[in-house]
Amino acid sequence: MSSLRADDVDVLVSRHQPEQATLKGYVIGFGSSIILTMTAYLLARYGLLDKPIMVALLATLALAQFAVQLIYFLHVGREFSPRLKLMVMLTMMLIVFILVAGSIWIMNSLNGRMMNTKQMVQYMNNQNNL
Amino acid sequence: MSEISPALRLARTNKLIAKYDKESKTIFGFWVYLMTDCVLFASLFATFAVLRHNTFGGPTAADLFSLPYVLAETLALLTSSFTCGLAVLSAQQRHKNRVVFWFAVTFLLGATFLALEINEFHKFVAMGDSWRRSGFLSSYFTLVGTHGLHITIGLLWMAVMVAFVIKRGITDGTLKRIRMLSLFWHFLDVVWIFIFTIVYLFGVIKV
Amino acid sequence: MMHVFANFWLGKLNLQALPPNAIQWFGALLMISVPIGLAVFLTVTKRWKWLYKEWLTTQDPKKIGVMYIIVAVAMLLRGAADVALIKTQQSISVGHSMGILSSSHFQQIVTAHGTIMIFFVAMGLMFGLFNLIVPLQIGARDVAFPFLNATSFWLFFSGMVLVNLSLILGDFAATGWLAYPPLSELRYSPTVGVDYWIWSLEIAGVGSLLSGINFLVTILKMRVKGMNLMKMPMFCWSVLGSTLLIAFAFPILTVCLTLLALDRDIGTHFFTAGGGGNMMMYVNLIWAWGHPEVYILVLPAFGVYSEVVATFSRKRLFGYTSMVWAIMAIVLLSFIVWLHHFFTMGAGSDVNAFFGIMTMIIAIPTGVKIFNWLFTMYRGKIRLESPMLWFIGFVVLFTIGGMAGVMMAVPPIDFQLHNSLFLIAHFHMMIVGGVLFADFAAITYWFPKIFGFRLNERLGRIAFWCWLIGFLLSFIPLYILGFMGATRRLDHYAAGLGWQQLFIVSAIGAAVIGIGVGVQILQLVYSYFSRRNNLDLSGDPWDGRSLEWSTPSPVPFYNFAKTPHVTERDAFWVAKRHNLKDTRPYEDIEIPKNTPLAMIIAAGALAFGFAVVWHIWWLAVIGLLTSVVSLIVRSMDEHTERIIKAEEIERLDKLYSGGLSR
Numbered sequence: 001m002s003s004l005r006a007d008d009v010d011v012l013v014s015r016h017q018p019e020q021a022t023l024k025g026y027v028i029g030f031g032s033s034i035i036l037t038m039t040a041y042l043l044a045r046y047g048l049l050d051k052p053i054m055v056a057l058l059a060t061l062a063l064a065q066f067a068v069q070l071i072y073f074l075h076v077g078r079e080f081s082p083r084l085k086l087m088v089m090l091t092m093m094l095i096v097f098i099l100v101a102g103s104i105w106i107m108n109s110l111n112g113r114m115m116n117t118k119q120m121v122q123y124m125n126n127q128n129n130l
Numbered sequence: 131m132s133e134i135s136p137a138l139r140l141a142r143t144n145k146l147i148a149k150y151d152k153e154s155k156t157i158f159g160f161w162v163y164l165m166t167d168c169v170l171f172a173s174l175f176a177t178f179a180v181l182r183h184n185t186f187g188g189p190t191a192a193d194l195f196s197l198p199y200v201l202a203e204t205l206a207l208l209t210s211s212f213t214c215g216l217a218v219l220s221a222q223q224r225h226k227n228r229v230v231f232w233f234a235v236t237f238l239l240g241a242t243f244l245a246l247e248i249n250e251f252h253k254f255v256a257m258g259d260s261w262r263r264s265g266f267l268s269s270y271f272t273l274v275g276t277h278g279l280h281i282t283i284g285l286l287w288m289a290v291m292v293a294f295v296i297k298r299g300i301t302d303g304t305l306k307r308i309r310m311l312s313l314f315w316h317f318l319d320v321v322w323i324f325i326f327t328i329v330y331l332f333g334v335i336k337v
Numbered sequence: 338m339m340h341v342f343a344n345f346w347l348g349k350l351n352l353q354a355l356p357p358n359a360i361q362w363f364g365a366l367l368m369i370s371v372p373i374g375l376a377v378f379l380t381v382t383k384r385w386k387w388l389y390k391e392w393l394t395t396q397d398p399k400k401i402g403v404m405y406i407i408v409a410v411a412m413l414l415r416g417a418a419d420v421a422l423i424k425t426q427q428s429i430s431v432g433h434s435m436g437i438l439s440s441s442h443f444q445q446i447v448t449a450h451g452t453i454m455i456f457f458v459a460m461g462l463m464f465g466l467f468n469l470i471v472p473l474q475i476g477a478r479d480v481a482f483p484f485l486n487a488t489s490f491w492l493f494f495s496g497m498v499l500v501n502l503s504l505i506l507g508d509f510a511a512t513g514w515l516a517y518p519p520l521s522e523l524r525y526s527p528t529v530g531v532d533y534w535i536w537s538l539e540i541a542g543v544g545s546l547l548s549g550i551n552f553l554v555t556i557l558k559m560r561v562k563g564m565n566l567m568k569m570p571m572f573c574w575s576v577l578g579s580t581l582l583i584a585f586a587f588p589i590l591t592v593c594l595t596l597l598a599l600d601r602d603i604g605t606h607f608f609t610a611g612g613g614g615n616m617m618m619y620v621n622l623i624w625a626w627g628h629p630e631v632y633i634l635v636l637p638a639f640g641v642y643s644e645v646v647a648t649f650s651r652k653r654l655f656g657y658t659s660m661v662w663a664i665m666a667i668v669l670l671s672f673i674v675w676l677h678h679f680f681t682m683g684a685g686s687d688v689n690a691f692f693g694i695m696t697m698i699i700a701i702p703t704g705v706k707i708f709n710w711l712f713t714m715y716r717g718k719i720r721l722e723s724p725m726l727w728f729i730g731f732v733v734l735f736t737i738g739g740m741a742g743v744m745m746a747v748p749p750i751d752f753q754l755h756n757s758l759f760l761i762a763h764f765h766m767m768i769v770g771g772v773l774f775a776d777f778a779a780i781t782y783w784f785p786k787i788f789g790f791r792l793n794e795r796l797g798r799i800a801f802w803c804w805l806i807g808f809l810l811s812f813i814p815l816y817i818l819g820f821m822g823a824t825r826r827l828d829h830y831a832a833g834l835g836w837q838q839l840f841i842v843s844a845i846g847a848a849v850i851g852i853g854v855g856v857q858i859l860q861l862v863y864s865y866f867s868r869r870n871n872l873d874l875s876g877d878p879w880d881g882r883s884l885e886w887s888t889p890s891p892v893p894f895y896n897f898a899k900t901p902h903v904t905e906r907d908a909f910w911v912a913k914r915h916n917l918k919d920t921r922p923y924e925d926i927e928i929p930k931n932t933p934l935a936m937i938i939a940a941g942a943l944a945f946g947f948a949v950v951w952h953i954w955w956l957a958v959i960g961l962l963t964s965v966v967s968l969i970v971r972s973m974d975e976h977t978e979r980i981i982k983a984e985e986i987e988r989l990d991k992l993y994s995g996g997l998s999r
Contacts, residue, residue, distance in 0.1 A: 289398040
């Protein structure tokens with residue numbers, strides 16, 4: 001370490017520096033976000049596709065924009081090892097997936113086994129007749 | 131540079147690294163907070179997903195939402211995210227006045243977004259379709275309103291930040307705070323992508 | 338006019354909020370007398386200034402840890418008083434006798450017992466230990482964000498105050514500790530009880546979340562040079578797991594409580610029976626937080642046992658890597674099992690089967706841990722001191738309770754046992770046997786490090802045996818009663834059922850535990866007054882392994898005079914064996930300055946919470962403004978630290994390690 005040269009210092013220090021923003025990054029991020037937003041908007045407003053295809057397309061566009069903004073606005077993936085920010089984010093995404101998908105699965109299962117209003121009225125009438 | 135002794139250079143390097151590490155610790159902590167906030171929004175999204183068809187005889191999403199209006203909101207917020215980035219860029223280059231300018235622009239765009247949102251809420255409530263109307267509307271107002279609350283906090287923070295920059299200039303301390311504020315603001319835009327898609331677009335195409 | 342006036346200034350608050358009967362008056366007076374007694378004591382002994390300077394404004398995690406534990410112990414006594422009332426009622430309220438409590442009062446007490454024991458005792462002791470031990474074990478001088486840490490504590494404190502205020506003004510939720518709707522909705526619980534419950538948990542919950550983030554960052558970013566993650570003491574690993582769970586589970590609780598509050602206060606329809614609400618979503622959300630919460634509590638307990646077993650067996654912890662994997666497996670699995678709390682709500686068999694199997698799988702990493710501890714003991718030089726006794730008691734109780742848990746993981750069996758006292762026996766075995774025993778072991782184990790003297794061993798053993806025997810006496814009957822069909826929160830039953838004897842045995846067991854608690858208090862008092870005989874002059878009373886034992890006892894405010902040198906696991910053990918001496922020079926140390934702002938932020942939150950409970954809107958605004966303005970003031974301050982010079986550190990270090998007791 002005693003023979004530390006100026007270049008080494010720069011490398012060493014830059015590994016500890018916060019991620020630096022660049023104009024190019026922001027412009028790319030902003031431009032592609034606008035394109036993705038407008039595409040999704042026009043699709044939803046004027047698109048005459050089948051609903052499942054539409055949902056898949058819109059979801060893909062949202063995820064694409066999510067990725068773009070993560071990379072160009074939030075600078076995800078630009079830190080040096082250990083990539084703690086990335087790891088915490090991936091953990092969060094896993095938990096969010098479990099929570100949202102699990103909740104929808106559970107609640108749909110529960111709802112599917114509930115009586116609808118018509119059945120309930122009929123059931124209550126039957127109970128009264130007994 | 132080449133004239134200073136290796137020992138002195140080492141000491142300076144270590145000091146610089148210690149400074150950066152301290153800053154990156156704070157920013158990492160704020161990042162973890164943002165991740166927990168994502169889980170908060172995810173819970174609200176899950177609730178919305180479960181309740182979105184419980185209209186209880188009231189209006190559905192397709193009845194209520196106007197896409198051009200929402201697009202205007204979206205573009206205002208997206209642009210503000212970009213101008214917020216420009217503020218960070220100016221702060222990195224230590225241009226005090228430009229930082230103030232870009233934050234002012236960001237603030238105005240954010241305030242526009244918020245005003246549009248409040249106006250939309252007001253319109254719905256005036257029509258009798260408030261959060262009391264149905265489970266769907268409760269979850270809609272709460273999900274979008276929570277985002278709006280975050281935007282309000284962001285605007286307050288931005289105002290304080292600008293005052294701070296004007297008073298103290300761009301120091302290491304202010305730069306760190308600006309970085310955190312920008313993370314917060316970009317994060318709110320990221321959340322809005324999903325509100326835009328799931329609440330509004332999916333709502334209008336009647337998923 | 339008068340009415341409008343009172344309505345503005347006092348909201349829903351009026352004279353009827355005062356306690357309605359003698360028992361509740363007694364509780365209220367007791368609650369009032371504690372702070373008044375403390376205030377008088379402080380005034381008489383002229384200690385207000387000392388309290389303010391040394392404790393209320395401190396940013397030192399060791400002091401914050403001690404405050405957490407003091408609050409938690411006080412709340413343990415409150416929770417125990419609740420138990421006394423519950424057990425008395427259940428023993429005598431049979432047939433024609435209605436016992437001493439009204440049904441609604443009984444339900445409030447049960448709810449308060451659960452809420453307080455989980456949020457203010459188990460969580461409080463846990464955060465106390467985090468504060469005391471984590472920085473020391475990773476060779477740090479502080480946590481990542483000292484001010485945030487103090488704020489977390491004071492928010493916890495505010496939540497605690499709010500729960501206890503319900504004894505004096507108004508009532509508490511009579512809904513059970515998780516307040517399921519529609520019972521907890523305004524229509525069926527029109528009093529302020531549920532609001533107290535919501536807002537105290539909301540405030541304490543935010544404190545917990547912030548604390549979780551803080552310790553997560555502390556462990557990931559503040560470890561001393563040389564200590565990579567796989568060289569950390571196992572307690573820190575378990576805290577890492579626990580804080581990950583806190584960070585990702587507590588926001589769900591915040592949302593769940595907020596939605597319930599919106600239902601009650603502004604008329605939304607999230608969980609209402611009508612209006613398009615879905616009450617099952619509440620149960621889904623609260624358990625999506627609630628199950629991880631169980632592991633939030635028990636993981637650090639596992640960490641404590643790992644430290645205790647290795648130290649008192651004088652061996653390296655067996656299977657370090659498998660322990661780490663087990664912790665991380667538990668972290669993940671604990672997010673995929675929440676439905677087992679509501680198998681009976683009626684989801685399809687596919688859903689129930691999936692969550693049942695996931696629940697059984699979680700027993701595997703837990704089993705791995707149990708065997709690792711047993712293998713650590715195998716051929717070790719075991720010293721059966723009281724921390725080790727707590728561990729052995731834990732193994733017995735946790736294994737019995739755990740097996741009962743695996744039983745209930747089978748949905749058809751759960752349909753029989755759901756909501757019965759069998760379940761109550763199960764989770765008390767996990768939380769008392771698992772978490773509370775670990776906290777007692779930890780307090781005994783680390784007490785000399787923090788206070789400089791040991792706790793009396795003999796009284797510690799007596800307390801342990803009281804707890805173990807009392808616990809078995811108290812909860813084995815509940816397993817049997819559960820099979821016989823006794824439900825939880827039961828305040829009255831028919832004489833012909835033949836349950837009374839078992840309830841009386843259970844009450845006797847609770848009394849034995851009560852004696853154990855008494856002995857523990859005696860142990861504290863006795864050890865304090867006879868501390869000259871128990872002084873820990875070496876700083877290493879148990880022949881410890883991790884870095885905290887390398888410091889003098891009690892630990893100086895700067896933790897380490899020189900940052901410790903770490904090359905492998907059990908760093909201090911290695912240093913002792915090789916007789917390593919640190920010859921590096923002393924350096925300046927940065928210490929955060931004291932500030933009252935953390936306390937003020939939490940006071941604002943308390944005012945806000947109280948105001949929202951009673952709909953006193955002007956106070957809510959003031960409370961919120963107080964918090965926000967304090968936060969802004971704090972964020973503008975760039976001079977929050979002071980420097981202590983190397984010479985001063987050298988002087989203090991020589992003084993402390995010279996064996997001079999303070």
